[in-house]
Amino acid sequence: MKDLTAQLDIRRAGTRGITQIDWLQSHHAFSFGHYQNAKRNNFRALRVLNEDIVSPDQGFGEHPHANMEIISWVLQGQLEHADSTHQHHIIAPGDLQIMTAGQGIRHSEFNPSKTDPAHFLQIWVTPNKLNLTPAYQQKHFSQESRQDHWLPLITTTPSSDTLTINQDLNLYITDLTPGHSIPLINQPSRHTYLHINTGSITLTPSPPHPSSSSSTSVAAPNFITLSAGDALALSTPTQFTLTSTAPNTQLLHFDLD
Ligand SMILES: O=C(Oc1cc(O)cc(O)c1C(=O)O)c1ccc(O)c(O)c1
DSSP states (O other), X not given: XXXXXXXXXXXXXXXXXXXXXXXXXXXXXSOBTTBOOGGGSOBTTEEEEEEEEEOTTOEEEEEEEOSOEEEEEXXXXXXXXXXXXXXXXXXXXXXXXXXXXTTOEEEEEEOOOSSXXXXXXXXXXXXXXSSOOOEEEEEEOOHHHHBTSOEEEEOSSOOTTSBOOSSSEEEEEEEEOTTOEEEEEXXXXXXXXXXXXXXXXXXXESSOOGGGGOSSSSOOOSOEEEETTOEEEEOSOEEEEEEEOSTTEEEEEEEEX
């Protein structure tokens, strides 16, 4: 029996593309800008997942987008958004921002702090319809509501507790206490992309992987460790147990068509 790591599509943080300029460090999970990797162009409708650190008082000046659902989630610091539909907001940790670029929009994203970096995720999802009317959504999800269970942020079924995008995608988040475990389930006919925002976890198959009960003297380990910036892509029905092994562990689970 092959070991667990060899059977899973694990994308280590260090294999991401990098853009490093004077005011920006950006790690690209998928092809972006000068980083082009034919094996990492997208995962289903998930097209971009950049982990960015923007220096104080710097940012992305006004530029256009079209036909993309653009999601921003701040890990540390703040991000100031302005766009051509007259939306102007500052988002901070716990705020989820979604911009439907649709038929075309111009926006800027700046770090408004004079002293602190902004650390955030910029996520692009291909929409299921072209040339939609541009739209902006923002919602706060408290730290307590995210603690030690999967909290839905984006749901395919509209709800007053969540946001919705123009794609068959559910997005869940958790902040895990060290030692706490939660399940990760990829349902039949669905696809999962698990991204480790911060901290680290062990991932154990449920039920346990057959190699762990092997009678050979050198059994392969029945868990793997995933750390900040690592990701796991799943396309078969599977269930795992995720256990936090570090303080400030935060995970995102994309459930995709
Ligand atoms: O800046 C562009 O995309 C971005 C990439 C990031 O990692 C974070 C961001 O906030 C943005 C952004 O859009 O603000 C970008 C994309 C496409 C394009 O034609 C551009 O001129 C800029």
